[in-house]
Amino acid sequence: MPEQTVRTPPEVDRVAASRAAVEARRARAELKNRVSSGAISALTVLDDAFADPDGVAGRMRATDFLLSVPAIGRTKLTRILEDLKISPAKRLGGLGPNQRTRLHDFIADRESKNRQHKRSRLIVLAGPTAVGKGTVASYIRENYPDVLLSVSATTRKPRPGEVEGVNYFFVDDAEFDRLIENNELLEHATVHNASRYGTPRGPIDEALARGDSVLLEIDIQGARQVRAAMPEATLVFLLPPSWDELVRRLVGRGTEDAEERERRLETARHELAAQDEFDYRVVNGTVADAAQEVVDLIKTRGARPRRAV
Ligand SMILES: Nc1nc2c(ncn2[C@@H]2O[C@H](COP(=O)(O)OP(=O)(O)O)[C@@H](O)[C@H]2O)c(=O)[nH]1
Numbered sequence: 001m002p003e004q005t006v007r008t009p010p011e012v013d014r015v016a017a018s019r020a021a022v023e024a025r026r027a028r029a030e031l032k033n034r035v036s037s038g039a040i041s042a043l044t045v046l047d048d049a050f051a052d053p054d055g056v057a058g059r060m061r062a063t064d065f066l067l068s069v070p071a072i073g074r075t076k077l078t079r080i081l082e083d084l085k086i087s088p089a090k091r092l093g094g095l096g097p098n099q100r101t102r103l104h105d106f107i108a109d110r111e112s113k114n115r116q117h118k119r120s121r122l123i124v125l126a127g128p129t130a131v132g133k134g135t136v137a138s139y140i141r142e143n144y145p146d147v148l149l150s151v152s153a154t155t156r157k158p159r160p161g162e163v164e165g166v167n168y169f170f171v172d173d174a175e176f177d178r179l180i181e182n183n184e185l186l187e188h189a190t191v192h193n194a195s196r197y198g199t200p201r202g203p204i205d206e207a208l209a210r211g212d213s214v215l216l217e218i219d220i221q222g223a224r225q226v227r228a229a230m231p232e233a234t235l236v237f238l239l240p241p242s243w244d245e246l247v248r249r250l251v252g253r254g255t256e257d258a259e260e261r262e263r264r265l266e267t268a269r270h271e272l273a274a275q276d277e278f279d280y281r282v283v284n285g286t287v288a289d290a291a292q293e294v295v296d297l298i299k300t301r302g303a304r305p306r307r308a309v
């Protein structure tokens with residue numbers, strides 16, 4: 001029989017205590033990871049800590065807690081602790097009432113700003129036919145690589161030079177139906193009474209989860225659906241400098257015959273009437289200026305909607 005280690009009671013207590021300490025450290029590390037990955041809100045952790053000072057959250061040090069909050073590093077930490085009048089070694093459960101209030105307000109304010117900040121990350125660019133939506137969107141894709149341009153699915157046939165997966169995902173009617181049935185489109189519409197167009201939901205959800213900005217260049221029916229599905233989206237309406245210039249651009253593009261142009265201009269009159277539903281209006285005078293204005297709106301995170309013109 002193997003020789004057994006006989007432990008005296010105090011030693012048994014010590015082993016158990018050290019196991020418990022290791023387990024508690026592991027639980028605190030796990031909680032820190034969940035806060036830093038955004039899986040759990042820092043405010044929830046704080047509420048838990050104050051409700052149960054001896055629990056996992058309550059035993060967490062103020063320093064470790066703050067460092068797990070996204071975008072707080074060592075440099076900011078020192079200033080924040082000073083402002084909140086909390087000593088670095090303090091555990092959350094051991095904070096006094098005033099310290100609790102200050103820390104709670106600080107985190108609540110931060111989380112509320114972050115929510116606003118996320119709100120303007122999804123930007124919808126819409127406007128009447130031939131105003132230059134496609135041109136401005138392409139300019140943004142080429143010159144502002146940190147803005148992701150959503151690639152729509154469409155049943156229309158590719159034009160010469162258009163690339164699958166860059167300009168559109170070209171699909172047939174059956175595939176478009178399948179995308180709708182599987183709830184894979186954030187919005188979809190039949191545009192100009194012709195082809196169907198839709199925004200794939202997956203890449204947008206992934207980009208927003210990463211914290212990236214996404215631009216959708218879609219028609220007005222689509223913009224309304226996005227607003228209903230994601231009220232936090234920012235809607236931008238692109239305007240022509242004048243009606244005559246809009247007609248010039250439509251004719252100049254040369255992609256529609258006279259009858260189709262008339263039909264589109266008739267639609268454009270209705271579309272222009274929808275501009276007040278949008279958060280911002282941007283005049284497409286020059287492509288570079290309009291693109292810059294749209295990108296500035298993406299970067300003005302959390303700003304309250306204002307009229308650009
Ligand atoms: N609702 C919606 N409209 C889209 C989508 N993708 C493109 N559109 C719109 O469909 C219209 C036709 O686009 P396109 O076929 O490229 O032709 P264009 O009119 O010559 O630019 C434009 O008004 C686009 O804004 C989409 O995913 N959803």
Ligand SMILES: Nc1ncnc2c1ncn2[C@@H]1O[C@H](COP(=O)(O)OP(=O)(O)O)[C@@H](O)[C@H]1O
Nearest residue numbers: 129130131132133134135249253284285286287
């Ligand atoms: N700022 C601008 N100034 C002059 N022409 C423009 C401008 N923006 C776009 N265009 C031209 O107007 C036409 C329509 O633009 P397009 O991007 O196809 O419009 P939309 O996608 O809104 O239908 C194109 O020939 C394009 O080159």
